Amino acid sequence: MAGKGGVGKTTISAAFARMAAQAGLSALVVEMEGKHGLAAAFGAPALSYEDQEVAPGVRARTLTPDLALLEYLDEHGLKRISRRLTRTGTVDVVATAVPGIKDILVLGKVKQLEQRGDADLIILDAPAAGHAVTFLLSARALMDTVSAGPIRAQAEEVLAMLTDPARCRVMLVTLPEETPVNEAVETAFSLEDKVGVDLGPVVVNGLYPPVEGLDAEPAELPAVGGGPAELHPGEAEALRAAARFRLARHRLQDEQLARLAEALPLPQLHVPWLFTSEVGLEQVDHLAAALAASVEALQAVES
Amino acid sequence: MSHDASRDVSRHAVGSLPEEAEIIVCCGPGGVGKTTVAGALALRGAEAGRRTVVVTVDPARRLADALGLDTLPDTPHRIDGPWPGELWALMLDSRQTFDALVTKYAPGPDQAAAILANRFYRNIAGALSGTQEYMAIEKLYELHDEGEFDLVVVDTPPTRNALDFVDAPRRLTRFLDNRVFRLLMLPTRVGLRAVNVAAQTFLRTVSKAVGGQVVTDAMTFFQAFEGMEDGFRDRAQRALELLKHDATAFVLVASPRRDAVAEAEFFADKLAEADIAVRGLVVNRMHPRFAPPGSSPAADRERGPLWANLADLDALADAEEEHVAGLARRVGAAPVSRVPLLETDVHDLNGLAAVGRHLFAEPASARD
Numbered sequence: 129m130a131g132k133g134g135v136g137k138t139t140i141s142a143a144f145a146r147m148a149a150q151a152g153l154s155a156l157v158v159e160m161e162g163k164h165g166l167a168a169a170f171g172a173p174a175l176s177y178e179d180q181e182v183a184p185g186v187r188a189r190t191l192t193p194d195l196a197l198l199e200y201l202d203e204h205g206l207k208r209i210s211r212r213l214t215r216t217g218t219v220d221v222v223a224t225a226v227p228g229i230k231d232i233l234v235l236g237k238v239k240q241l242e243q244r245g246d247a248d249l250i251i252l253d254a255p256a257a258g259h260a261v262t263f264l265l266s267a268r269a270l271m272d273t274v275s276a277g278p279i280r281a282q283a284e285e286v287l288a289m290l291t292d293p294a295r296c297r298v299m300l301v302t303l304p305e306e307t308p309v310n311e312a313v314e315t316a317f318s319l320e321d322k323v324g325v326d327l328g329p330v331v332v333n334g335l336y337p338p339v340e341g342l343d344a345e346p347a348e349l350p351a352v353g354g355g356p357a358e359l360h361p362g363e364a365e366a367l368r369a370a371a372r373f374r375l376a377r378h379r380l381q382d383e384q385l386a387r388l389a390e391a392l393p394l395p396q397l398h399v400p401w402l403f404t405s406e407v408g409l410e411q412v413d414h415l416a417a418a419l420a421a422s423v424e425a426l427q428a429v430e431s
Numbered sequence: 432m433s434h435d436a437s438r439d440v441s442r443h444a445v446g447s448l449p450e451e452a453e454i455i456v457c458c459g460p461g462g463v464g465k466t467t468v469a470g471a472l473a474l475r476g477a478e479a480g481r482r483t484v485v486v487t488v489d490p491a492r493r494l495a496d497a498l499g500l501d502t503l504p505d506t507p508h509r510i511d512g513p514w515p516g517e518l519w520a521l522m523l524d525s526r527q528t529f530d531a532l533v534t535k536y537a538p539g540p541d542q543a544a545a546i547l548a549n550r551f552y553r554n555i556a557g558a559l560s561g562t563q564e565y566m567a568i569e570k571l572y573e574l575h576d577e578g579e580f581d582l583v584v585v586d587t588p589p590t591r592n593a594l595d596f597v598d599a600p601r602r603l604t605r606f607l608d609n610r611v612f613r614l615l616m617l618p619t620r621v622g623l624r625a626v627n628v629a630a631q632t633f634l635r636t637v638s639k640a641v642g643g644q645v646v647t648d649a650m651t652f653f654q655a656f657e658g659m660e661d662g663f664r665d666r667a668q669r670a671l672e673l674l675k676h677d678a679t680a681f682v683l684v685a686s687p688r689r690d691a692v693a694e695a696e697f698f699a700d701k702l703a704e705a706d707i708a709v710r711g712l713v714v715n716r717m718h719p720r721f722a723p724p725g726s727s728p729a730a731d732r733e734r735g736p737l738w739a740n741l742a743d744l745d746a747l748a749d750a751e752e753e754h755v756a757g758l759a760r761r762v763g764a765a766p767v768s769r770v771p772l773l774e775t776d777v778h779d780l781n782g783l784a785a786v787g788r789h790l791f792a793e794p795a796s797a798r799d
Contacts, residue, residue, distance in 0.1 A: 134462020227558035370721040
């Protein structure tokens with residue numbers, strides 16, 4: 129899952145995992161960057177480098193370059209000195225000497241999880257947009273720098289995973305707003321051209337659900353029991369203003385959806401805006417249901 | 432649009448900062464509009480008659496667009512407009528800023544050239560985390576130090592690991608000071624041997640894994656850099672002191688969603704740890720409130736879609752306000768500005784000015 133900061137990538141990752149679980153697949157969500165959003169989305173305690181169940185059918189874990197490197201060093205007989213080298217900053221020197229080595233360690237670990245069959249579906253909550261391209265490009269970048277040896281082999285295997293659509297796809301998450309749409313389009317083309325990775329559907333998050341009847345005049349509507357509605361002072365104005373606001377948002381998001389469709393020939397999955405600023409399993413499941421409905425709608429169009 | 436004026440606590444907002452501060456640093460989570468807020472603060476500085484420069488690290492061309500430019504150059508570019516002060520803007524180029532530092536601190540042109548040509552050095556700007564942050568601080572220090580500007584406004588890079596902005600100078604100087612590599616260049620002494628042996632083992636493994644050239648490049652770099660660490664460290668120390676100076680104001684930018692607020696709280700805590708006060712909180716993209724004060728639209732939800740919509744938006748405004756209140760408590764006495772969700776993205780100076788009106792204590796009736 130890739131996308132600009134603030135578009136709800138982590139929540140969508142969680143919802144996608146729940147959707148997979150509800151379809152009978154075991155899902156593993158991998159969080160990078162040491163954030164805490166994923167645990168919060170599931171209402172689970174903080175995640176660690178070891179995976180843990182966070183909801184029925186869904187496990188989650190963190191995956192940071194530093195710990196992946198330590199694990200790699202441990203597995204290659206350097207356990208005794210690995211911690212000291214991290215502490216003395218030598219690891220930073222190597223990471224600078226070989227750009228992309230940290231990213232390849234993370235992706236290499238993902239590849240290991242995939243090949244070990246740890247889950248039917250692994251969802252990687254990737255770094256924010258621009259970083260996502262660099263992150264996924266690391267395999268190609270490394271192959272330019274390193275001509276032989278284990279790191280080279282690792283990079284080749286990672287690239288094979290990334291470029292095989294049966295094994296890996298990148299899903300972009302965006303919002304129905306101008307800048308997020310622009311960045312999603314840019315990122316999509318960079319990923320396809322530079323990395324050669326296959327793109328799945330674009331997830332458009334935060335869409336106000338359509339509502340009929342917002343253009344009605346409040347004072348002319350009948351009350352629930354029949355007869356004209358009784359309105360408090362100021363109520364008609366408030367209702368009109370709120371309806372105008374909502375309709376304006378609908379217009380804006382329709383424009384952006386059309387713009388996205390025109391610029392990016394990918395199927396779109398639509399996820400509703402939730403009228404709460406809370407995040408928890410209840411909200412995640414609500415989004416998972418919406419995602420599933422959107423997937424079904426796509427399949428209906430295709431068949 | 433109607434707004435509840437009684438809830439409008441933005442009257443004093445962050446309004447005075449562009450008139451008083453010498454440096455404003457906009458920080459906060461990604462995707463909340465830091466760059467736009469930085470642009471609006473800078474514009475306000477120019478309107479207040481100050482010579483103002485805004486430094487952006489945002490490669491998306493939003494600020495350039497808003498300022499009416501195709502692209503932003505990496506040196507200050509003057510933007511003309513009907514203000515008594517001056518407005519200048521530039522886009523941070525980490526590599527060029529670093530190159531300039533190396534040239535400044537190298538004992539001679541030959542040593543500078545050797546470093547600039549080194550492959551390991553050329554990787555630093557792109558690959559070493561924290562470099563962009565440090566270069567933003569360095570640029571800010573340089574612009575302030577040269578005295579051409581009364582106010583320097585900077586937006587911080589969208590850091591991969593939440594913050595570490597303030598920590599960047601120390602991290603980079605520690606990196607340049609790298610003990611292991613310096614030890615490798617010294618004759619082995621008793622007591623240092625253990626580290627040296629460990630490092631040698633490690634480097635042999637690295638050489639095998641990624642090629643000897645990589646290690647040679649790194650060694651050559653640290654040799655060429657020998658003797659410049661002190662200059663770098665002193666400058667980093669001065670830059671850090673400037674960040675902590677009273678004339679520098681950190682403005683925390685957030686959106687009222689729960690995840691953004693959680694990240695903003697993390698930022699606020701980190702700044703507090705570094706002994707830096709948040710001088711202003713800007714909460715961007717707030718949903719407007721439509722229900723009259725004292726009403727409870729949720730009770731009328733069943734009356735139809737108009738009421739359900741009002742109830743939805745009211746509940747959202749409540750939830751957002753609750754998050755903002757929690758965040759505001761976290762940053763202590765700092766004034767809070769609320770910027771509503773605007774209909775369009777900011778495309779020009781008028782757009783920046785519109786954001787500015789919400790930032791700077793306009794009466795509620797003047798809002799759109």
